[in-house]
Amino acid sequence: MKQSFRLGILTDNMRILFLILILMSIGLVACSQENASEVAPVQIEITPTPISTPAPASIFEENFTLKDCNFSIQTRRKYQCGYLQVPLDYGEPDGLKIDISIAIFYAENPTSKENPLAYLHGGPGSHSLETIPFIFNSVFSSLASTRDLVFFDQRGVGTSKPSLNCPEVIDDTISSLNIKQSIEDQQASFMSALRKCHDRLVEEGINFSHFNTLSSARDANSIRNALGYEVWDLLGVSYGTRLAQTIMREFPESIGKVVLDSSYGLEQDIYASVPQHADRAFKLLIDRCISDTECHENYPHLETKLYRAVSQLDEYPMPGNAVMIKADATSNNGFAAENIPTLMTGNRFVSVLFQSMYQSELIPWLPEVISNVSAGNVEAANILLSNDLSTMQYTSLGQYYSVQCPDEISFTNLAFLRESSWESEFFRKLFDSQDLYAKEHISICEFWDASSSAWKENQPVVSSIPSLILTGEFDPITPPSDGETVAGNLSNSSFVIIPGASHGVLFSSACALFIATEFLKSPVRPDRLDTECANGIGNIDWVTPLKKTGFQAYSDPISGIESIKPEGWDNQAPGFFSRTSLGLVGLAQQIVPGTTAEDLLPTLVESFGVAASNTDLGEIKTDLYSWGITEISSNGQITILATTTIGSSAAVVLASGLPSQRNDLIESILRPVTKYFRVQYK
Structure with missing residues (x-):
């Protein structure tokens, strides 16, 4: 039994943001939600090229139906949300209308002459407006700090009306997570749920032929006109790069500059490319680990372990627990966690591995995950599964197929897809040993019944519009070769590979953000951009086993703590450290004045x-203090607390991780830290 493969849908940083929320919910991230998604700020002083663009604040209220934004962010900029009515069918402009949901952030300087920037999200089908609280301050506050910024949910997506969501598929996925199914049964269940969604949408009057990329490109141009912009710049990520290229072809006079992050050309058979791209991604991961002395030493025989893990789980699936993050207006951060029992199969493990390779932040962790699963431990694999579950609800799956069937599948066939699958070693062994990949996509599009797109939707877009093409070295779905092909069709472009990064490099790489910001602000030609930072990116910092954690001196002049901290761990806040930028394993060292350890512990x-349980583990005695040790279990995860009273204050050392890491958390983290812990009073 192996994995029947579907393209990843949520292809920008929404995945990583939900992983952060998952880790927060189980106590493995010790930072705030806002800080967790921030990228190092970029500060650039470049004189912009002026262009005549009217300030549209009053125009918005005239042409749009105002609505509640349903999000709140900390910004000095004025922003508004609303709906723009556009034709369902641009061939019948006076016919039925649909509503496109829009958010606009105005430049702080109302007389700014810089081009507005339109963000084109990925998918197709992933929601845009709901990601704004996560990505605005970390990415767009610097990328578009002095210009208007426009977000919109593409037709059929998110808060646009109608929205082609498929809750039937989500319910089916969740209900089957703790069931051992053959790959044929899993595919049949998915297809049945998708058909139910399709039939319901048809009953609601949806004509899928009106929800393709060309229609979304026309929507974008309608938005530009309604806002009164003569010219704007475009930023497309993943599928958003296909939409951007379509706008470049249809409305070239409306565009100043274009940033394409993780791109592919219209002419590419992306479904036939997937097997080769998957092969490349897995081989690159393994080869890079082998070539790194420490990674190879810590995680030897990685390829063998990968195959072994999948084979073992195929035969003996392992039970576990996943966490699904859902919107919850009553909670402090707007989200709530739901525990879901799981049965980790080889099929599911391969799927979550591949989806995790989209995320730059997860690449250094994957060798450890593979090794752990090979040894019979699926805890980390379930965290990755939790990530996939949480992002499903922020994808309009009906829109995904309404785009992909006419714009992609209609230009390929069963023979091409089958041949590409069987020519790819990793893909054939891990994903498609039963030849279901090609059949699934062809059969879905047969019943989805969206009219095939015109031939031009399968032809390369050739343009001289100034363009920046960014790509990540590890990208498993739109690798550097795809971006290089796109750049070859754009005569006035610059092509940049970000080493160590994966899909959606603007959301994970400060270097990519710097280059894009310079490109948008600078009058220099794209091929003369300063891209030196991409050349200076070093080796990957692979996650080190806890047993091999090294330490260095640590001091906090505010609290007076003199101690040690793990080498190479991220300092997320004063006294808070994590083994990776996502948390996963965390350490905290704090002083709480005016209380004792005995009084502080219950708090x-x-x-x-209320669902957490705690266990007294006794004491750790050092030269200076006696530390009480308490284990707290919550949502299947553990936190080990060490507390002691020092003068009129309580000292706390906290280590969090997975249950299988209990002994390492105590012996390799807590014991050495408490040994060197001191407080220097002023």
């Missing part, structure tokens, strides 16, 4: 929620 335990 700390209570903060983990």
Whole structure:
């Protein structure tokens, strides 16, 4: 039994943001939601090229139906949300209308002459407006700090009306997570749920032929006109790069500059390319680990372990627990966690591995995940599965197929897809040993019944519009070769590979953000951009096993703590450290004045929620202090607390991780840290 493969849908940083929320919900991230998604700020002083563009604040209220934004962010900029009515069919402009949901952030300087920037999200089908609280301050506050910024949910997506969501598929996925199914049964269940969604949408009057890329390109131009912009710049990520290229072809006079992040050309048979791209991604991961002395030493025989893990789980699926993050207006951060019992199969493990390779932040962790699963431990694999579950609800799956069937599948066939699958070693062994990949996509599009797109939708877009093409070295779905092909069709472009990065490099690489910001602000030609930072990116910092954690001196002049901290761990806040930028394993060292360890401990335990349990593990005695050790279990994860009283204050050292890491958290983290812990009073 192996994986029947479907393209990843949520292809920008929404995945990583939900992983952060998952880790927060289980106590493995010790930072705030806002800080967790921030990228190092970029500060650039470049004189912009002026262009005549009217300030549209009053125009918005005239042409749009105002609505509640349903999000809140910390910004000095004025922003508004609303709906723009556009034709369902641009061939019948006076016919039925649909509503496109829009958010506009105005430049702080109302007389700014810089081109507005339109963000074109990925998918197709992933929601845009709901990601704004996560990506605005970390990416767009610097990328578009002095210009208007326009977000919109593409037709059929998110808060646009109608929205082609498929809750039937989500429900089917969740209900089958703890069931051992053959790949044929899993595919049949998915297809049945998708058909139910299709039939319901048809009953609601949806004509899928009106929800393709060309229609979305026309929507974008309608938005530009309604806002009164003569010219704007475009930023497309993943599928958004196909939409951007379509706008470049249809409305070239409306565009100043274009940034394409993780791109592919219209002429590319992306479904036939997937097997080769998957092969490349897995081989690159393994080869890069082998070539790194420490990674190879810590995680030897990685390819063998990968095959072994999948084979073992195929025969003996392992039970576990995943966490699904859902919107919850009553919670402090707007989200709530739901525990879901799971049965990790080889099929599911391969799927979550591939989806995780989209995310630059996860690449350094994957060798450890593979090794752990090979050894019979699926805890980390379930965190990755949790990530996939949480992002499903932010994808309009009906829109995905309404785009992909006419714009992609209609230009390929069963023979091409089958041949590409069987020519790819990793893909054939891990994903498609039963030859279901090609059949699934062809059969879906047969019943989806969206009219095939015109031939021009399968032809390369050739343009001289100034363009920046960014790509990540590890990208498993739109690798550097795809971006290089796109750049070859754009005569006035610059092509940049970001080493160590994956899909959606603007959301994970400060270097990519710097280059894009310079490109948008600078009058220099694209091929003369300063891209030196991409050349200076070093080796990957692979996750090190806890047993091999090294330490260095640490001091906090505010609290007076003199101690040690793990080498190479991220300092997320004063006294808070994590093994990766996502958390996963965390360490905290804090002083709480005016209380004792005995009084503080109940408050700390209570903060983990009513469902948490705690166990007294005894003491750790050092030269200076006696530390009480308490284990707290919550949502299947653990936190080890060490507390002691020092003068009129309580000292806390906290280490969090997975249950299988209990002994390492105590012996390799807590014990050495408490040994060197001191407080220097002023």
